[in-house]
Amino acid sequence: MTTAVVDTLTMLDRKLRHLRRAPGELLGVTLTPVTMVVVVGYLLNKAITMPGNANYLDFMMAGAGAQVGLGCFGTSAISVADDLRNGLVDRFRSLPVHRIPVLLAQTLSDLALTGVGMALAGAVGWLLGWRIHTGLLPALAGFALLLALTFLLSWFGVLAGLVVHSMSAVNSLSGLVLVVGSFLSSAFVPLSSLPGWLRPVAEWSPISTVVTATRQLWGNPVANTGDSLAITHPAAAALATIAFLIIAVVPLSARLYRTASEKSR
Amino acid sequence: MDTIIETHGLRKRFPGHEALRGIDLQVPAGTVFGLLGHNGAGKTTTVRILATLLRADGGQARVAGHDVASDPLSARRHIGLAGQYAAVDGQLTGRENLVLLGRLTRLSPRDARARAVELLAQFDLTAAADRLAGMYSGGMRRRLDLACCLVHRPSVLFLDEPSAGLDPASRQLLWAEIRAQVDAGTTVLLTTQYLEEADQLADRIAVLAAGEVVAEGTPDQLKRDVGGEWLEVSLATPADLPYAWSVLAPLRPKDRDAAEGRLSVPLSDGMSTVAAAAVALRDAGLEIADFAIRRPSLDDVYFSLTGPTSQGAQL
Structure with a gap:
């Protein structure tokens, strides 16, 4: 057990050195959400009418946080595919190191990246007038939920990198996930504005439940209608779906980590 | 002499083709064993199975006394692997690459740093130690790669086409380093398409063709067998x-x-x-x-064993 902890910290140190040397990754996960905050939340603010005359900037900030997390799908998918391609996965696998620490380090470093990205997006939002209307603890709880979502998305990125291999395919997939994840959820629009048949998917998406719960924690407008559990108890629904998906995706990734490297020749 | 690498009837099938059709090898400890063959002969597949990266479909393989299928973790403590391309982390410096592998092979932080300094000196990389490995030349990356797989002083070293893409001077350096490792007691199994390399380095050679060992022996024996x-x-x-x-x-x-x-x-x-x-x-x-x-050169041996079709494939 202690060797697994040492391995994880060692690999995490490697990923954090990468992050320090490639600030582009931070730009990659921060640029789209910050642009959304500035363009949609600020410039188009008056053009968007929210139910109950709620302020759109206040509504969308939790969604922008989730979008930073969505960007981590791409960063982890790309870095896993890159390690596979350049033979580092083979090297790690030829050492007496377990599989999970290698992958866990990737997702943990994504959390660090996301933390900085959310702070940046939050600072921009704050400058433009967004406010948290509750206290310190609910504010932190909101960020913690967003980080839990990021952790899940990053594991899905690991899985995608292991399945897809090809760098260009991974890039396209990451772009697709960012757009679909952002807009097939309540991140930037109230669920009621989505086509009816998509409603259940969007409602139960952990992105929607996390964003809704975060809005409640921050005292920002929620703008949800409906009586499904995902809407009435978003925090519980979010934690349950995230836990369920993590339990599914981690062992699957660990398994694929072996076979992906076998197939890379 | 002790046999340190041993395979019996090793088989591996990939979708569409049979990569290994029953490979038997015995490698005595402290020697250099060459696997010679053209692309697709099964050299890399054999090495990947021995290095625990790939599971065989049939047969057994033992490395340093550990079955690679049932106890890969124990086998990994004794092996070092340098693949066909230099597997170094380009976003870390040479020193950081070595410290990383030292830590992953259970050295304490202090020992990992000391071992890195030692290997950097040994591979003539001290001056470049704190530059990103991504900025290294091809030869430097190869040297760092070899240093990386020596961090934990493995008793068995797998080198898959170690001199592919190296200029003649770097190749000479690499050969000297391989000989130094063997003098220090390491067993080396290397694959190569260069007959000269096998002749220069290997104590024994197995010639692979289409997943089978078609000849095995010392370079001299092979040359004698093939033609008068x-x-x-x-x-x-x-x-x-x-x-x-x-x-x-x-x-x-x-x-x-x-x-x-x-x-x-x-x-x-x-x-x-x-x-x-x-x-x-x-x-x-x-x-x-x-x-x-x-006497016939190893080229003559190689072509006479693997036949004219493979000779065509080489060109």
């Missing part, structure tokens, strides 16, 4: 060649090269053929520039 030795006679005056040919006719000379004034006589009768040829040439009063016994 021959006597090569070069005349001081090339114009004397027809006369020399007629003088040696009873010994059935085979090839002649009129421009160089050179002919060959197969040593069908061993040393008596040499003696008979020497006497015949002296009695005829011919002036000889060179008189030597030649």
Whole structure:
């Protein structure tokens, strides 16, 4: 057990050195959400009418946080595919190191990246007038939920990198996930504005439940209608779906980590 | 001598083709074993199974006393692997790469740093230690790669086409380093397409073709098995060649090269053929520039074993 902890910290140190040397990754996960905050939340603010005359900037900030997390799908998918391609996965696998620490380090470093990205997006939002209307603890709880979502998305990125291999395919997939994840959820629009048949998917998406719960924690407008559990108890629904998906995706990734490297020749 | 790498009937099938059709190998500890073959012969597959990266479909493989299928973690403590391309982290410095592997192979932070300094010096990378490995030249990356797989002092080293893409000077350095490792007691299993490399480095060679070992032995044995030795006679005056040919006719000379004034006589009768040829040439009063016994090169061995189709594939 202690060797697994040492391995994880060692690999995490490697990923954090990468992050320090490639600030582009931070730009990659921060640029789209910050642009959304500035363009949609600020410039188009008056053009968007929210139910109950709620302020759109206040509504969308939790969604922008989730979008930073969505960007981590791409960063982890790309870095896993890159390690596979350049033979580092083979090297790690030829050492007496377990599989999970290698992958866990990737997702943990994504959390660090996301933390900085959310702070940046939050600072921009704050400058433009967004406010948290509750206290310190609910504010932190909101960020913690967003980080839990990021952790899940990053594991899905690991899985995608292991399945897809090809760098260009991974890039396209990451772009697709960012757009679909952002807009097939309540991140930037109230669920009621989505086509009816998509409603259940969007409602139960952990992105929607996390964003809704975060809005409640921050005292920002929620703008949800409906009586499904995902809407009435978003925090519980979010934690349950995230836990369920993590339990599914981690062992699957660990398994694929072996076979992906076998197939890379 | 102890056998440190051992395989019995190793088989591996990939969708669409059978990569290994029953490989038996025994590698004595402290020697260099060469796997020689062209692309697709099964060299890399064999190495990947031995390095615990790939599971065989049939047969057994033991490395340093551990079964690679049932106890890969124990086997990994004893092996170092350098793949076909330099697997170094380009976003870390040379030193950081080595410290990382030291930590992953259970060295304490202090020992990992000390080992890194030692290996950087050994591989002539001290001056570049704190530059990103991504900025290294191809030869430097290869050296760092080899240093990386030596961090935990493995007793068995797998080198998959170690000199692919290296310039001649870097190749000489690499060979010297491999010999130094063997002198220190390491067992090396290397794959190569370069016959010269196998001849230079390997104590024993297995020639692989289409997933099977088609020949095995010392380089000398292989050369002897594949074709007999021959006597090569070069005349001081090339114009004397027809006369020399007629003088040696009873010994059935085979090839002649009129421009160089050179002919060959197969040593069908061993040393008596040499003696008979020497006497015949002296009695005829011919002036000889060179008189030597030649043996087939490993190229001859390789092509005669793997057949003309594989020879075509090489070109």
